[in-house]
Amino acid sequence: RKEVEQDPGPFNVPEGATVAFNCTYSNSASQSFFWYRQDCRKEPKLLMSVYSSGNEDGRFTAQLNRASQYISLLIRDSKLSDSATYLCVVTLNTGNQFYFGTGTSLTVIP
Amino acid sequence: NAGVTQTPKFQVLKTGQSMTLQCAQDMNHNSMYWYRQDPGMGLRLIYYSASEGTTDKGEVPNGYNVSRLNKREFSLRLESAAPSQTSVYFCASSERQRYEQYFGPGTRLTVT
Numbered sequence: 001r002k003e004v005e006q007d008p009g010p011f012n013v014p015e016g017a018t019v020a021f022n023c024t025y026s027n028s029a030s031q032s033f034f035w036y037r038q039d040c041r042k043e044p045k046l047l048m049s050v051y052s053s054g055n056e057d058g059r060f061t062a063q064l065n066r067a068s069q070y071i072s073l074l075i076r077d078s079k080l081s082d083s084a085t086y087l088c089v090v091t092l093n094t095g096n097q098f099y100f101g102t103g104t105s106l107t108v109i110p
Numbered sequence: 111n112a113g114v115t116q117t118p119k120f121q122v123l124k125t126g127q128s129m130t131l132q133c134a135q136d137m138n139h140n141s142m143y144w145y146r147q148d149p150g151m152g153l154r155l156i157y158y159s160a161s162e163g164t165t166d167k168g169e170v171p172n173g174y175n176v177s178r179l180n181k182r183e184f185s186l187r188l189e190s191a192a193p194s195q196t197s198v199y200f201c202a203s204s205e206r207q208r209y210e211q212y213f214g215p216g217t218r219l220t221v222t
Contacts, residue, residue: 004152032209034209034210042215043200043213043214043215043216044153044200044213046210046211046212087152087153091209093207093209095141095143095158095159095166096166096167097155098143098155098168098209099152100145101152102152
């Protein structure tokens with residue numbers, strides 16, 4: 001069983017749409033959670049950390065549901081520049097236990 | 111402020127050859143990491159270093175060795191490259207006990 005699972009998509013949405021991604025994790029001892037963004041043939045870049053109380057950064061909102069073991073990312077008012085692959089990351093807060101999802105591909109269409 | 115840098119950007123090796131991938135960070139981070147990324151697999155941790163002189167295995171360490179030369183530099187060595195090691199390799203760093211990682215631009219390695 002994979003540690004982290006994401007719907008690979010692709011998600012194709014028009015500009016201005018709202019889109020949501022979910023990511024499930026298997027280890028209930030997981031401690032820290034993140035969303036990264038990866039553009040084609042580039043390195044992953046930290047988008048936001050995910051806190052138990054949920055957090056928002058502009059058009060992006062991240063939520064954590066420990067009971068159901070999933071994290072979510074909501075993007076409002078999608079821009080063309082949001083087109084990328086979004087990776088969820090789960091760690092047990094030990095240095096050598098980081099688990100990345102395979103990513104969800106988003107294309108925002110004009 | 112360059113962040114995390116990696117060399118080389120691209121490399122082609124023949125089976126059995128050896129090489130070292132270099133990584134350096136200028137953010138004064140204690141922790142450094144090596145990952146590989148393969149299609150459909152996501153990033154997988156190869157090795158981790160919490161501080162100078164310490165290293166720990168990650169999820170896929172077989173066929174690799176690492177050296178944490180100093181606080182800034184963390185190198186990954188392939189002693190005898192195999193086609194299964196064809197991948198994109200990313201180095202990352204983070205502050206101790208803050209697990210937000212910052213990645214280098216990657217090395218695309220092909221083993222023929």
